[in-house]
């Protein structure tokens with residue numbers, strides 16, 4: 413079974429950046445195949461990974477609802493969804509990407525969502541790792557934890573509000589112990605002069621802190637130039653990503 417990593421935290425802390433680098437480095441270390449899941453409706457994991465996404469799960473959901481009346485004879489909703497999901501998977505070198513897209517509208521999507529969830533999870537055993545980039549906030553964490561998560565990585569920065577968010581995630585996931593095996597914290601872009609205060613705040617949280625990823629001007633330049641993170645070279649950030657992989661890989665017995 414694939415080992416799953418979910419990256420969560422307050423908006424703008426660096427979730428997508430860290431999720432994308434995790435995908436690229438798991439591949440680079442020969443730990444693939446990896447399934448990257450963009451669970452943020454404001455999808456940008458594909459851009460960071462240099463993969464163009466044609467269609468999202470949200471698009472498929474709308475399409476099924478619209479086309480249901482016109483399904484060819486003998487085609488069930490389930491087989492349409494299954495065939496559609498295989499089209500949605502974008503294949504890249506060493507990893508595949510699924511983009512969740514926008515959430516459901518006002519119609520009744522329950523049975524469809526259950527179907528999609530089941531087929532998506534049926535895909536997981538084909539991969540060694542699944543990396544999920546979550547949207548900011550908390551709601552999705554409670555909703556999506558019907559799926560099992562081996563390592564939840566909560567990203568914080570020097571904004572105290574990111575710690576409030578991390579604390580709420582810790583509390584929210586307290587009841588979900590059976591579905592989340594281990595919780596970690598990663599600090600990102602904390603300025604040197606603020607480290608002591610940030611570490612003091614970290615001590616108020618229960619999850620294990622893995623590392624401080626410093627602000628990386630090269631990474632920012634790549635993003636500014638609208639290039640994927642595959643172009644990142646000669647930078648210290650991948651070293652921190654390796655630390656994260658070591659930590660979660662070791663715990664899950666995959667290193």
Ligand SMILES: Nc1ncnc2c1ncn2[C@@H]1O[C@H](COP(=O)(O)OP(=O)(O)OP(=O)(O)O)[C@@H](O)[C@H]1O
Nearest residue numbers: 423424425426427428429548626627628631632635
């Ligand atoms: N270590 C870093 N050094 C320099 N820039 C960084 C670093 N980490 C993230 N960034 C930049 O910070 C911004 C926010 O990062 P990112 O989009 O990954 O955050 P996010 O938590 O996914 O945001 P959102 O909640 O909007 O999805 C981006 O411009 C990204 O390039």
Ligand SMILES: [Mg+2]
Nearest residue numbers: 427428429452
């Ligand atoms: Mg993001």
